[in-house]
Amino acid sequence: MTSTIDTAGGAPAQADIRRIASFLAEYASWLAGCGATCIRIEKNTRRMAGAFGVGFDISIMPAHVYVSVWDRDMTDRCVTVSKTTGKGISFDLNAKLSRLSWEVADNRLDFATAVSRFEKIKETRPTGKYEVLVLTSLANASFCRLFGGDAIAMLIVFISTLAGYRLKQIMLDDGRDIRLAFLCASFFSATISAGGHIFEIGSTPEIALGTSVLYLIPGVPYINAVSDMIDRHYLCGFSRFIDALVLTACLSAGLCAGMFILGLKWF
Numbered sequence: 675m676t677s678t679i680d681t682a683g684g685a686p687a688q689a690d691i692r693r694i695a696s697f698l699a700e701y702a703s704w705l706a707g708c709g710a711t712c713i714r715i716e717k718n719t720r721r722m723a724g725a726f727g728v729g730f731d732i733s734i735m736p737a738h739v740y741v742s743v744w745d746r747d748m749t750d751r752c753v754t755v756s757k758t759t760g761k762g763i764s765f766d767l768n769a770k771l772s773r774l775s776w777e778v779a780d781n782r783l784d785f786a787t788a789v790s791r792f793e794k795i796k797e798t799r800p801t802g803k804y805e806v807l808v809l810t811s812l813a814n815a816s817f818c819r820l821f822g823g824d825a826i827a828m829l830i831v832f833i834s835t836l837a838g839y840r841l842k843q844i845m846l847d848d849g850r851d852i853r854l855a856f857l858c859a860s861f862f863s864a865t866i867s868a869g870g871h872i873f874e875i876g877s878t879p880e881i882a883l884g885t886s887v888l889y890l891i892p893g894v895p896y897i898n899a900v901s902d903m904i905d906r907h908y909l910c911g912f913s914r915f916i917d918a919l920v921l922t923a924c925l926s927a928g929l930c931a932g933m934f935i936l937g938l939k940w941f
Contacts, residue, residue, distance in 0.1 A: 807840055814889045824877050
């Protein structure tokens with residue numbers, strides 16, 4: 675994927691078709707892995723294929739991406755399959771990959787330059803763990819205030835979110851299943867925030883308990899699922915919806931388990 679491909683003077687050669695197909699398949703798999711919707715993946719890859727001067731078709735599945743590339747004369751065709759990368763949702767990666775597609779289309783970047791920039795994007799470091807940890811805790815405490823929680827409830831939610839989210843980070847770094855991580859983090863946050871009820875701290879302990887696990891709600895997968903279904907990518911949309919539903923069930927189970935163990939009434 676480092677050879678220069680000149681598509682200005684005519685149809686690409688057969689070897690060039692294969693390299694373009696491999697590049698577009700890997701690019702699409704990275705977009706899917708960082709949380710892009712199917713319509714974004716389709717438009718970005720089609721935009722670059724047009725700039726490279728090749729015919730293009732793509733089929734996006736829940737775990738794989740199938741890319742078909744052919745020359746203008748329909749004499750050479752290559753089909754490439756790439757497994758979706760599990761990089762986790764990243765708006766930074768999503769934006770950089772989308773920007774690359776526009777640079778290829780508008781600035782007419784040659785293939786080698788596009789590949790070089792793609793390799794640099796793949797080296798993008800994720801946002802600092804502790805920065806995300808603190809910001810997530812502050813955001814969840816703000817949710818508590820939004821639902822009418824007092825200052826003490828906000829403090830309880832901040833602490834419970836800090837502890838639960840850190841546990842989630844540790845478990846995922848250790849390679850644990852994400853569903854187990856959601857369940858344990860929810861249980862941890864719920865038991866800590868339930869202290870407001872048990873020790874009668876503050877005037878809105880029930881709001882602190884209810885909002886302590888909101889940081890675990892998989893909002894992006896739900897939104898992407900709706901977007902995919904609207905665009906008739908039903909397989910991916912339904913798959914993302916079920917994944918989000920399972921994670922929601924796990925956080926609900928953790929919350930209920932914490933309330934049950936501490937003897938709190940559910941209703």
